[in-house]
Amino acid sequence: MKILRAYKYRIYPNKTQEVLLNKTFGCVRFFWNYQVATFRTYDKETNPNVKFKTSTELRKEFEWMKEVSAAAIQQKEIDFNQLLKQLFSKTRKKKIGFPSFKKKKGRNSFRLPNQKFKVIGNKIQLEKIGKIRMVIDRELPDGKLMSVTISKNPSGQYFASILIETEVTPKTKTNKEVGIDLGIKTFATQSDEIEIDNPKFLRKSQAKLQRLQRHLSRKQKGSHRYERCRLKIARLHQKISNQRNWFLHNYTTFLVNNYDRIFIEDLNVNGMLKNHCLAGAISDVSWSKFVSILEYKCNWYGKEVIKVDRFFASSKTCKCGAKNDDLKLSDREWTCKSCGVVNQRDLLAAQNILNEGRRSLGDLTDAEAEVTKPTKRLKSEMSSFGIKI
Numbered sequence: 326m327k328i329l330r331a332y333k334y335r336i337y338p339n340k341t342q343e344v345l346l347n348k349t350f351g352c353v354r355f356f357w358n359y360q361v362a363t364f365r366t367y368d369k370e371t372n373p374n375v376k377f378k379t380s381t382e383l384r385k386e387f388e389w390m391k392e393v394s395a396a397a398i399q400q401k402e403i404d405f406n407q408l409l410k411q412l413f414s415k416t417r418k419k420k421i422g423f424p425s426f427k428k429k430k431g432r433n434s435f436r437l438p439n440q441k442f443k444v445i446g447n448k449i450q451l452e453k454i455g456k457i458r459m460v461i462d463r464e465l466p467d468g469k470l471m472s473v474t475i476s477k478n479p480s481g482q483y484f485a486s487i488l489i490e491t492e493v494t495p496k497t498k499t500n501k502e503v504g505i506d507l508g509i510k511t512f513a514t515q516s517d518e519i520e521i522d523n524p525k526f527l528r529k530s531q532a533k534l535q536r537l538q539r540h541l542s543r544k545q546k547g548s549h550r551y552e553r554c555r556l557k558i559a560r561l562h563q564k565i566s567n568q569r570n571w572f573l574h575n576y577t578t579f580l581v582n583n584y585d586r587i588f589i590e591d592l593n594v595n596g597m598l599k600n601h602c603l604a605g606a607i608s609d610v611s612w613s614k615f616v617s618i619l620e621y622k623c624n625w626y627g628k629e630v631i632k633v634d635r636f637f638a639s640s641k642t643c644k645c646g647a648k649n650d651d652l653k654l655s656d657r658e659w660t661c662k663s664c665g666v667v668n669q670r671d672l673l674a675a676q677n678i679l680n681e682g683r684r685s686l687g688d689l690t691d692a693e694a695e696v697t698k699p700t701k702r703l704k705s706e707m708s709s710f711g712i713k714i
Contacts, residue, residue: 328493328625332465333486336449336475337458343483345454349393350433350477353401356383356390360405361424377405394452397435400472434476442473449485451475459485466491480559495627496581503580504588504679506639506671507615509606510657513576514671516679521576526568527609534561569611577619581626588682589616590639590674591632631682639674639681 338346360377367375380398384390390398408424411417427433441452444465448456451473468491476484504516512523537558544551580587594613598604616630623630633639641649647663652670660667 326493326495326625327490329471329488330466330491330493330625331474331486331488332463333484334449334462335460336483336485337460338454338483342454342457345393346475346477346483347433349397349435349454349475351429352390352393353397353435354427354429354433355387356380356398356401357405357424358426359383360402361426364409364424392453394437394441394454396437396441396452400436400438430479432476432478434474436472436474438472439470442470444470444487449473449487457483457485465489468492478559478563480556480563482563493625498585499583501584502586502588502679502683503584504675504677504682505580506674506678507590507592507610507612508671509603509610511671512610514675516672516675518672520671523610524568524572525609526565526572527605530561530565534558537561569614573611573615573618577615577622580619581622581628584628586629586631586682587619587623588631588633588678589619590637590678591635592616593635631686633678633681633685637677637681639677640670642677643668643673644676 363375363377367373378386380395380402384395384398405424408421412421412423437451443450444459445456447459447461449459450456465487466489468489471488471490473488474486476486478484506514508514509523511520513521515521537554541551541554541558544554592612594607597607600607620630622628638648641652643649643661643664643666645661645664645666647661649659649661652659657670658667659670
């Protein structure tokens, strides 16, 4: 199966190339903000017909925009037109918000099509910028180069994300299934009794982050000391993000390698974030990103992700069928009044998600699914990934 896959590499431009890259970021940002400002002039009575200027017209009006590649601005024009199309689409299920202005201090990026860049050895050649040194930590596969996105994060690091059309071989079938209950105390509890600890990367760095933010509040905005302190905070945030991505990619790869069907709960994360007592912990645990990564990896490698209805009471329903409506969030185990069995809340939820998912697919009747316990091979593989059980 052919898919579009992005390979991201760190690049190290010299001083001259940094100036050219920042000019390109600025021109692309200026074009986007100009279009957003034009969009906001719309008024049903006074200005019903908003006219957007094309990238060619703006390049003629502002001579300094000709210093950078026209293709980068044209790609941003395509993005803006696509956003307007999606914004007013009547068939789109999930509505998107109105376009907002881009900031200079945030993440900056621009995209070039395949005709405007080349990968030559350990360097990438960009139009009007030249060859930039690139650290290739993994080889690019054979395939058609589609585009490259050059980005700069708030901590001042530059990256090149190369999109390539490549062939992906499906993973071998294992004939195993698993139900997963996502949580805060433990990141995930599997139906085969594997528990994945919540790494809490943000919580572990919170004291250092608070200290740096206090230092930043005492600096004069715009000064060199303010900028140095801001960079320290940005680098710490980048470290937390890298740790979280490393953990999520390792765990999702483990699941795709060892299970054919993965059953998870269809969580309403946006609704949960409205609970201010748990919003920080929910954001730190990154359930949405975990599900997103798991879905595209399963799509690549021929595995399945099945979502169970969010209103199914997985934690409150005993194996005998009795339901405990008095269960609180703080109760980690409870005794069934009907059969007297002591249920571990998270493990019970994972096994119920597995059974309910099978039931929804017609693979399970009233009989319970057989729960397989983790083998030594599974545990050793998880340890090799660096995942704490």
